[in-house]
Amino acid sequence: MSDIRLSREETALAVSRLQGWFRDELEQELGRLPAEMLLDFIAREVGPVFYNRGLYDAQAVLAARIEDVNEAIYGLEKKGGGR
Numbered sequence: 027m028s029d030i031r032l033s034r035e036e037t038a039l040a041v042s043r044l045q046g047w048f049r050d051e052l053e054q055e056l057g058r059l060p061a062e063m064l065l066d067f068i069a070r071e072v073g074p075v076f077y078n079r080g081l082y083d084a085q086a087v088l089a090a091r092i093e094d095v096n097e098a099i100y101g102l103e104k105k106g107g108g109r
Contacts, residue, residue, distance in 0.1 A: 029069070029070065030069040030070075030073045030074075030077065032065075032069070037062070037065065040065050041058060041061040041062055041065060044056060044061045044064060044065060045058075045061050048061075
């Protein structure tokens, strides 16, 4: 897996949210550069956990859909029976 890359707009939004959280929850001001560094750390060290969980969830949804298709095909086979 390659590094998680955010667009300029996504980075700006994430930095703003980190700064707001620090201000509201910790009563600390977090400058832009430290916020960007923290975001890079989170993306690098924690991001893969969330990424992998998203893949696992997508795989589970896909497996359920495939099972539905298999059941539908099986239903068609029974209706066309009599062979």
